[in-house]
Amino acid sequence: STFTYQFDTATYKGSSTLNTGLFINGEFIEPSEKGTIDVINPVNGKLITQVSAGTHSDIEVAVQAAKKAYKEHWGLKVSGDERSKLLHKLANLIEASADELGALETLDNGKAYSHARNFDVMGCVAVLRYYAGWADKIQGKTIQTKDDKLAYTRHEPIGVVGAITPWNFPLAMLIWKIAPALATGNTIVLKPSELTPLSALRLCPLINEAGFPPGVVNIVNGFGHTAGQAISENMTIGKVAFTGSTVTGRKVMEAAAKSNLKPVSLELGGKSPAIFFDDVDMDQAVKWAALGIFFNHGQACTAGSRIFVHEKIYDEFIKKFTEHAQSLKLGDPFEPTTYQGPQVSQGQYDRIMGYIESGKQEGATLHAGGDRFGHEGYFINPTIFTNCKPHMKIVQEEIFGPVAAVMKFSTEEEVIGLANDTMYGLACSVFTQNIDRALRVAHKLEAGTAWINFTNSPEIGMPFGGFKQSGIGRELGEYALEHYTNVKAVHVNL
Numbered sequence: 182s183t184f185t186y187q188f189d190t191a192t193y194k195g196s197s198t199l200n201t202g203l204f205i206n207g208e209f210i211e212p213s214e215k216g217t218i219d220v221i222n223p224v225n226g227k228l229i230t231q232v233s234a235g236t237h238s239d240i241e242v243a244v245q246a247a248k249k250a251y252k253e254h255w256g257l258k259v260s261g262d263e264r265s266k267l268l269h270k271l272a273n274l275i276e277a278s279a280d281e282l283g284a285l286e287t288l289d290n291g292k293a294y295s296h297a298r299n300f301d302v303m304g305c306v307a308v309l310r311y312y313a314g315w316a317d318k319i320q321g322k323t324i325q326t327k328d329d330k331l332a333y334t335r336h337e338p339i340g341v342v343g344a345i346t347p348w349n350f351p352l353a354m355l356i357w358k359i360a361p362a363l364a365t366g367n368t369i370v371l372k373p374s375e376l377t378p379l380s381a382l383r384l385c386p387l388i389n390e391a392g393f394p395p396g397v398v399n400i401v402n403g404f405g406h407t408a409g410q411a412i413s414e415n416m417t418i419g420k421v422a423f424t425g426s427t428v429t430g431r432k433v434m435e436a437a438a439k440s441n442l443k444p445v446s447l448e449l450g451g452k453s454p455a456i457f458f459d460d461v462d463m464d465q466a467v468k469w470a471a472l473g474i475f476f477n478h479g480q481a482c483t484a485g486s487r488i489f490v491h492e493k494i495y496d497e498f499i500k501k502f503t504e505h506a507q508s509l510k511l512g513d514p515f516e517p518t519t520y521q522g523p524q525v526s527q528g529q530y531d532r533i534m535g536y537i538e539s540g541k542q543e544g545a546t547l548h549a550g551g552d553r554f555g556h557e558g559y560f561i562n563p564t565i566f567t568n569c570k571p572h573m574k575i576v577q578e579e580i581f582g583p584v585a586a587v588m589k590f591s592t593e594e595e596v597i598g599l600a601n602d603t604m605y606g607l608a609c610s611v612f613t614q615n616i617d618r619a620l621r622v623a624h625k626l627e628a629g630t631a632w633i634n635f636t637n638s639p640e641i642g643m644p645f646g647g648f649k650q651s652g653i654g655r656e657l658g659e660y661a662l663e664h665y666t667n668v669k670a671v672h673v674n675l
């Protein structure tokens with residue numbers, strides 16, 4: 182079946198037709214068992230379309246296609262140079278379709294179109310080009326041995342890789358996995374989030390157009406407990422790359438351990454601290470604090486959701502931060518001036534509202550927001566809680582919405598303790614003009630990424646991932662490559 186969509190906004194005009202089936206072996210097919218996913222428009226809660234939902238047997242068909250493609254047309258059969266060319270072609274095709282992909286992302290997820298197009302989609306282009314550059318630079322080492330034998334290492338592809346992704350950056354999270362997996366010679370079976378299946382469907386014809394052999398990339402929409410579980414426990418898949426919540430990450434790892442003991446890389450949740458010392462440039466500080474928590478409607482794993490402010494600047498910070506939050510424009514995400522659209526789904530809306538209620542009940546002060554914006558859809562006003570205490574749910578748990586928990590501190594030692602008092606360790610940010618203090622604190626915080634005087638901005642060449650329960654392994658940069666290859670030690674008796 183297909184879905185024809187039209188956009189009549191100032192930013193994008195045009196129409197296109199998507200095939201809503203399962204993309205396996207280079208073509209769209211219908212699932213083996215009848216099943217669909219309702220795609221809901223978060224702006225008004227109305228049904229946009231339905232797409233096919235794959236289940237266990239469809240995942241198995243996709244895996245067999247990926248295995249065959251690996252053996253016959255990909256893996257060690259294709260030079261790095263050729264893989265690089267195809268990744269570049271895909272990058273160019275995505276760039277040429279950026280308006281449309283951005284529009285689909287906005288329609289499905291509710292994020293502002295300007296962000297979807299320029300940040301999400303163009304970010305995908307950059308990631309593909311970055312890993313296209315690595316495809317012919319996968320290198321081992323020669324290693325000196327004591328008796329002068331020849332000893333060297335090779336980084337070989339794993340084979341078929343599985344990937345499961347979330348809805349907050351739907352296309353970007355797919356590409357963060359496709360690019361390094363293909364650059365290193367693997368084939369892949371991906372399951373996008375059931376909340377945002379559309380941009381992945383638009384990607385499928387571009388994969389064919391780029392010239393990837395059928396079966397190298399397979400995209401099977403479906404639900405987590407069926408299609409997602411099937412990937413985690415598949416006996417042929419040699420590795421699973423997962424991005425999503427810590428609760429689901431644990432299930433993926435458990436299924437991987439119970440099946441064929443496949444390695445997993447897990448990019449999970451966060452509750453990242455943003456620390457503002459008393460010597461910050463206040464206007465910059467407030468701008469970054471807002472970007473930290475309100476960018477992408479608070480639906481960023483690295484969101485700076487716990488904001489620690491030095492007591493000397495606390496009152497001024499709160500005043501300016503509140504003004505900034507209240508100046509952010511909410512509304513139709515296709516409107517060019519909109520900063521914040523709706524949350525992704527009714528479920529997320531309810532969850533966030535539940536946290537706001539718990540914050541009030543646990544005694545935090547609701548300083549701004551906390552309520553619905555407009556009359557329909559899943560919009561929530563930027564929300565600021567002050568007087569937060571470490572034990573509160575809004576301080577400990579990932580809300581994944583536009584809700585900031587602000588706390589006051591007096592000493593460096595105290596704030597390091599407070600900031601590290603969490604099961605998460607994805608990111609942190611430190612704001613101060615004092616370089617010694619900035620580095621000292623950044624080094625003591627338990628997090629995979631530390632930003633100094635800015636925040637919430639991953640860099641393609643840098644590793645991205647978490648300490649503690651924020652995950653295992655790293656995406657992006659050279660570091661991601663090791664998760665998509667097996668190292669072989671070759672010993673030669675000369």
Ligand code: NAD
Pocket residue numbers: 345346347348349350372373374375403404405406408409410413424425426427428429430432433447448449450451481482483579581607646647651652
């Ligand atoms: P989620 O864990 O609910 O779902 C993620 C994916 O897992 C979806 O595709 C879902 O269908 C699938 N899934 C659900 N149950 C499954 C199961 N039993 N077995 C296998 N797969 C299953 O997360 P979400 O709500 O889609 O995304 C939000 C979460 O993702 C947040 O916690 C956020 O912090 C995290 N996230 C992390 C990063 C990062 O890089 N660390 C990036 C983006 C999002």
